Amino acid sequence: MSALNILFAAVAFATAAVVVWLCVRWHRLSKTEGYKRLSARTYAWCLSFAIIPVAFGVLCLMDYYKGSPLAPFLLAAATIICAMATLHRENGKTFLRTARDFVSAYAPWDSRPRKMRAPRFLSAPAARIRKAHAARKARRDERLSAREASDGKPSAARAWLHGTFAPWAKTDLVRLAVAALFAFVSLEICWHVNLVWMNFLSRLIDWAMVLLAMGAMYFLFQRRSWGAIAVAVALYVLGIVEYFVVVLKGSVIQAGDIYALGTAAAVSDGLKFDFGGTVLLGAIALDLCFLALQRISPVVRRSAVGLDSPADASEAAAAAPTDPSATGEKDAAPSTATAPSRRTGHRVLGVVLNVLLACACAFGAWGTTHAAYAWTQFLGTKFWQPVVAYSDHGFLTSFFSMWYGMPIEVPRGYSQQKAKTIEKKLAKQYDSSDSAKTYARAKAQFDQVKPSVIFVQNETFSDLSKFYDIAYTGYTGPEYFNSMSDTLSRGVLNVSVVGGGTCNSEFEFLTGNSMAYVGTGKYPYNLYNFSKVNSLAKQFKSIGYGTAAIHPNIASNWNRDKVYPQLGFDQFLDINDFQGAPVFHNGVTDLATYQKILELIQNSDKPMFIADITMQNHTGYDKNNIPADRLTNYQLKNVSAYENAEFNEYVSCIKASDEDLKVFIQALRQLNKPVVLVFYGDHQPNISSNYLNDSVYPNEDKSSLAHQLRAFKTQYFIWANYDVAGTPAKSTNKEMSIGYLSSYMMELIGAPLSNHQKANLQTMLKMPFLTLMGYSDTNGTWRESSTELTDPSISGDSAATKAYRNLDMVQYLEFGSKVKH
Known part of the structure; x- marks a missing residue:
């Protein structure tokens, strides 16, 4: 401490x-x-x-x-x-x-200070202000007197409106507005202090949402502050959670995260929840919000009738005349019999009116969320940089904009027949290409050999020395991984996530679909039913393979316990299958999962398709739990000591994974069964987007696509323990996107290709890279992913644009049309 x-x-x-x-x-x-x-x-x-x-x-x-x-x-x-x-x-x-x-x-009377007087230079202006206020009040009273003299008594409607709304319209409404402002600040200031530079209308929309939500709760609780207090506390807690998501994951709370709360809780054990001063600034804003809300009182106030306490009320009742003649109305009838019923009726009417007003405010809040979505659509806001978008437009506007964009959009001009025609055309083009001839040789071999196929999605595995100019530190990346020269193919892998979102990389590889056509802030595993969606597991299962998935953590993470059976996996090994297994950093070691893979292959009488989603390198690189003899000591420039320690903890994890990979490859070489291994990292660590990218390249535009893309790259390789027909003896270096990787792997080893996979391979010739961040043409020029890119006049590259549009049609046919949000 x-x-x-x-x-x-x-x-x-x-x-x-x-x-x-x-x-x-x-x-x-x-x-x-x-x-x-x-x-x-x-x-x-x-x-x-x-x-x-x-x-x-x-x-x-x-x-x-x-x-x-x-x-x-x-x-x-x-x-x-x-x-x-x-x-x-x-x-x-x-x-x-x-x-x-x-x-x-408590001081003696003689020692008490004299009455404090304001300085003269302040007292004179104060006197003028009081005089002006008194003059305004006198003029207002004169107008009211003149109106009563000319019009007589006010109308019943005017009297009802004045009696109903006057007590709170000039007080509680203002207090709610002030409280909503401070509640909005408590939400936003926790995770960023860019309130001044936020889009003004977005700020206004956010404040209106909070005000209407508080108004709905105010009326629902019969014009008391309890419900509004709950809204304020909820917003502050949300701001704190957003702070930790930004700091720990380099991301924000997105619409799809609502369906991933269980996963977030399960993987949070490895994170350190230190917090900064902005969280306290949010607490100050919350206090000021409470200060405004506490002044809201029930609509019936004793002070309104001159009663300050129950005792005063009793005294007033005792002093009230009981003789009807005392009122000046000789024939007046006693009202004691009718007063209770009238009061009850007024109360019921008040409750009904408040509930109706609560519904109106709730409807207004709902309408404001749609206004937020329309506003960001009008501005053309791009959410592929969610932290930047949230900073520009505020949490609520951005969150609901992404929420309403959750359903997968139908491509322009889509029809099922048109999409099938495009897919068949692309497949036919592939069948007549030179690549198809090479594939035919590999396919003949595959039909005889029937190798087991393993894909290892290694948690946060990436050689940062390949993407960032940090050679001065002496770090050269994972030694064994970089030394492998007998792979079928290897290279840079473009992915759609950074710092988290593991399941999206998994989704893209297993289904051959790209997140570019699914959308930002979505996690397909948590949103959709995959029973009708084609996948590698179903594909291998259809030709007699056994299928198994491994993830040494809670089975419900990213809804895997439900999704894996839908994808075609017959067996799922979760944390319960790794009792007593060795642990390194944040989870079961990679080597422990590799040993399970070897057991599955050796104990099976048929070839296997196995998916291994490792856990060892999971985020949280400030745990200080790496043994001293395995902890690296590289020194980065332009970062704090804390950030440098995080970097070394991450690099030490990658070194451990590299050592386990070496043992695994050696075991596969000695295995008497043919095996194909696909190995890749699902994303870079959060340190890349949090500070490494900016510190290494401080002069770049941090909001530019080129700067951001650097953090969305990992590496992959495809390897086999036997000679695959049609492949060169030395490794082929080929950069690609993760959505293409499974199709490319199937082509290399000669496994059966579906029309969808052939369409992917053919599209890759004109649009080599495609991720949620953007797409690239054959010249290596990247552009942002957007529905607007289907317009050739906007994209500027007709070949890549046509490929983007055609693949959009094919993916909606193969995925979007088969799932429901």
Whole structure:
């Protein structure tokens, strides 16, 4: 525990103690200085401000706070001010007089300071302001008197409107608006401080959403603040979660994450939840939100009729005349029999009216989410950089824009017949190409050999030295992986995710579909039913293969326990099959999963198709759990010591994976069964997008596609323990996209190709790379993925554009039309 955190904890606990002391002091003032006795509700509000400092103090003692040293003191000041304002709100004296009394309450009368007077240069303007206010009030009273004199009594409708809306329209509505503003700030400021540069209309839309949501809860709870408080707390908690997602994953909370809460909880054990000063700034905003909401009272107020307490009400009732003649109406009938029924009717009518207004506000909030989507669509906002988009437009506007974009869009001019025609045409073009002749030789061999096929999706595996200019550190990447010279093919692999989203890389490889046509912020495993979708497992199963999947973690991660059977896997080995297995860093070692693969192949009497999704290198590179003799010590420039330590922990994990890979390849070489191995990394670590890319290339435009793409690359290789017909003796170096990789693998080893896979291979000739980030033409020029790219006049490359449009049709035929959101 650091000394600063001990100091911050002391400040936090002292702040909470001051809040309690303020309540005790006020109670004494109410006896000695004639202050109003406050209700238990007011004291409860005041004490509630001590909750956040106490929680913060506990977290400091646990050494979780790593932020600015100024933020804790700002939180302390804001807490005390809010508590003081809460106690002062029912007092008739000025705030300055209240503060003076608090300071001198227990001092002897002779030693108390004299009455504090404002300086002359302030008193004169104040006098002018009071005079102007009195003049305005006099003119307003004159207008009202003139109106009553000319029109007589106000109409029933006007009287009802005034009686119904006046008590809250000029007070509670304003307080809700102010509270909504601070709630919006508490959500946004937690994870970024770019509020000033946010799009203005997006800011306004976000605030309107919060205001209408609070309004709906305000009316639902019969014009009380409880529901609005719940909305404010929920937004602040959401801001904290967003902060950790941005810091730990380099991403944001997206619409598809709602369906991945179980996975997020399961993999969070390896993460360290330190937080910074922006979270405390959000807490300050939340306190100010509470300060506004606490001033909202029930619509029926005793003070409105001059009653300050139940005792006053009893006295007023006792003093009221009971004789009808005392009212000046000799023939007036007693109203005691009818008053209760009238009050009950008014209450029922009020409840119904409030519920209707709550529904209206809820409908307005729902409509505002659609306005947010329309606004981002109008601006043409690209969500392939979600952190940038969320920073520009705010959390709520961006989240709901992505939510309404969740369904897979139907391609322009799509029809099933047209898509089938395009797919068949592409397949026919492939069948008549030179590649088909080479494939025919490999296919003849494959039909005889029937090798087992393994694909290893190695968690966060990537040789960062290939993508970032860090040669000065001495790091040259995974030694054995880079030394393999007898692969069938190897090279750079373009992927659609960074720092997380493992299942999307898995989805692209297993189905041959690209996330470019699915959309940003979506996780197909969590959204769709794959029973009708073609996959490699189903393809190999149809020709007599056994199918098995391995993932040494909870089976429900990314919904795999449901998706794998739908994809055609007969067997699934999860964490329960690795009891007692060795662990390194954040999970079961790679080697332990490789040993399971060898067992499955050796114990099977038929060839196997096996998917291995490793866990060892999972994110969370500040755990300090690497043995000293296996921890590297490279020194990066332009990064903090903490970030440099993260880099070395990640590199140490890759080194361990490389050593396990060497053992696995040696075992496969000695295996007496033919085997094909596809090995690749699913994505780069979050350190790439968080700071490595920016620190190595500080002069690049950080929002440019070229800069961003560097973090969306890993490596792959395809290897076999036998000589595959039609392939060169030395490794072929070929860069590609993960959506093409399975089709390319099937072609290399001569496995049966579907029309969809042939369409992928043929499209790859004109559009070599395609990911969620964008696509590339044959000249290596990248452009953003978008439905607009189907327009040749916009893309500027008719060949690549036509390939993009045709593959869009084919993928919707093979995937989009077969699943439901």
